[in-house]
Amino acid sequence: MKLKIFSIVWAVIYLSFGLGLLFIPIQLMAIFGVTLDSDGIMMARILGAALTAYGLTFWLNRNLPATDKAWHNLLLTSFIYNIVVIPIMLIAVLDGVTNAMGWMPFGQHIFLAATFGYFTFRN
Structure with missing residues (x-):
């Protein structure tokens, strides 16, 4: 597996959700059966800004050599973030917060989490 290819995939995933939450949070969250009030819209846009920046980070670093130390730190923190979010999403689905x-x-x-983990711990 090539880090550059996955960096592009990660960028696309984060940018699509990030930009969606930033610019059309009500419509995006409606797909998941979630209704946002004004407070939820604000929080969704803040998350959208963060995910957009995250996606841009992967896009802008896609040409760095895989041996660059910055990659290890970015991959490790991304792995941790996704590991933490998995049970949160599972509870949301099982409790009916989402459809x-x-x-x-x-x-x-x-x-x-699996791909970040692979690139983080493969050596």
């Missing part, structure tokens, strides 16, 4: 579409981001976080 069945909530399994999609749950699965994405498992995919992200």
Whole structure:
């Protein structure tokens, strides 16, 4: 597996959700059966800004050599983030906070954790 290819995949995933939450939070969250009030819209946009920045980080670093120390730190923190989010998403789906579409981001976080973990701990 090539780090550059996965960096692009990660960028696309984070940018798509980040930009969606930033610019159309009500419509995006409605797909998952979540209704946002004004407080939720603000929080969704803050998360969207963070995910957009996260996606841009992967996009801008995609050409760095895999041996660069910055990669290890970015991959490790990304692995930890996704490991922490997995049970949060699972509880949200099982408690009915989201509809069945909530399994999609749950699965994405498992995919992200697995790929970040692979590149973090492969050596």
